[in-house]
Amino acid sequence: MAMQQQSQHNQRQDKPNDNDCMGKNAPTNKSIKSMKDTYCSTLEGLLGDLSQAEETFSGLQTSYEQKKCVFVKTEKNYRVFRNLELGVGIELLQANEEIKKNTTTYVTDNTNLAKALTNVRDAANAARKKFGELLEYANKLNACSNDCCNATQMHILTGRKYENCEGKKSPEPGHRPADCEDAGEIFDRLVSVPESLYKDMCVIYNSSYEIVGIQTFSNIAGLTTLQGNVYTNSQAFEGWVKDRMTNGGTSVTTAQTDLTAAIKALTTAGYVLYNKRVEVDAVNGTKDYLCCTECDCIKHDCEDDSDRLKECKCEICDICTEVTQIYCREEEQHHHMEHARAR
Numbered sequence: 001m002a003m004q005q006q007s008q009h010n011q012r013q014d015k016p017n018d019n020d021c022m023g024k025n026a027p028t029n030k031s032i033k034s035m036k037d038t039y040c041s042t043l044e045g046l047l048g049d050l051s052q053a054e055e056t057f058s059g060l061q062t063s064y065e066q067k068k069c070v071f072v073k074t075e076k077n078y079r080v081f082r083n084l085e086l087g088v089g090i091e092l093l094q095a096n097e098e099i100k101k102n103t104t105t106y107v108t109d110n111t112n113l114a115k116a117l118t119n120v121r122d123a124a125n126a127a128r129k130k131f132g133e134l135l136e137y138a139n140k141l142n143a144c145s146n147d148c149c150n151a152t153q154m155h156i157l158t159g160r161k162y163e164n165c166e167g168k169k170s171p172e173p174g175h176r177p178a179d180c181e182d183a184g185e186i187f188d189r190l191v192s193v194p195e196s197l198y199k200d201m202c203v204i205y206n207s208s209y210e211i212v213g214i215q216t217f218s219n220i221a222g223l224t225t226l227q228g229n230v231y232t233n234s235q236a237f238e239g240w241v242k243d244r245m246t247n248g249g250t251s252v253t254t255a256q257t258d259l260t261a262a263i264k265a266l267t268t269a270g271y272v273l274y275n276k277r278v279e280v281d282a283v284n285g286t287k288d289y290l291c292c293t294e295c296d297c298i299k300h301d302c303e304d305d306s307d308r309l310k311e312c313k314c315e316i317c318d319i320c321t322e323v324t325q326i327y328c329r330e331e332e333q334h335h336h337m338e339h340a341r342a343r
Helices: 002-014 027-145 148-158 183-218 222-290 310-324 330-342
Strands: none
Touching: 027 183, 027 222, 148 183
């Protein structure tokens, strides 16, 4: 349409104007000049508004970029503490709860073990003393058996001959019951076994003392204090992480709210800028058209004045037809564009 108007304008510049009503001082030209001046004045204001809208859009664009950067970094920081809370904080506290249970169990078992080891040590000590007494009696029995005054009795009891009877003939033991056949071996065991048992009990007694010392040195009860310190520090750490995460979540919400407001403001400013450009283009086009007021569609040499606007009516009808077919199919739109170019 603009190309058609420009072509008509060039044609009108080549045609002489013989109509007096189209003169410079004619009322029509005065009205057109007044409207042109009005549009020029309006255009100046619109250009100022357009410049202001461009600056506003540019400033809001910068603000949007900054708020977007703030939001991205704030969200990243929040995710760091959130993942730390989920991956370490919660697991650490729960692990401490389980360790606390195990520590309580270990301390209880250790207390019971200490009592049991003490009882074993005391029992070993008591047994050592008893075996010491047994060894003492075994030594006395052995001393008596070696006494020369008891040689005859020992010979009769064990059936063995003793050589410490000062040359006297050993008496015959006579008939001995079957139960006494092993009396000598039993006697030897009564003398020798207590010493072996006493030595074993000394080893057991010393070992029990050493085990009690080792158990005391292990200091399992100290785990309670250690676990308590770990638990307290773990709670402090998890609380700090959770606090950072909570504050980070609030900061993300605030940053998102600011970013949302920036997006809305930038979108609105974009449409305002677009509308200002449309207004400037419209007023500027109208002003340019008014600067060339001749119109070939008006026929001044018609015999009937009612027909001098006929072509204008037809051109307006053509425009209406084009407008109604703006959203037609592509091939139809191409056909109408070719038709417009032919005209």
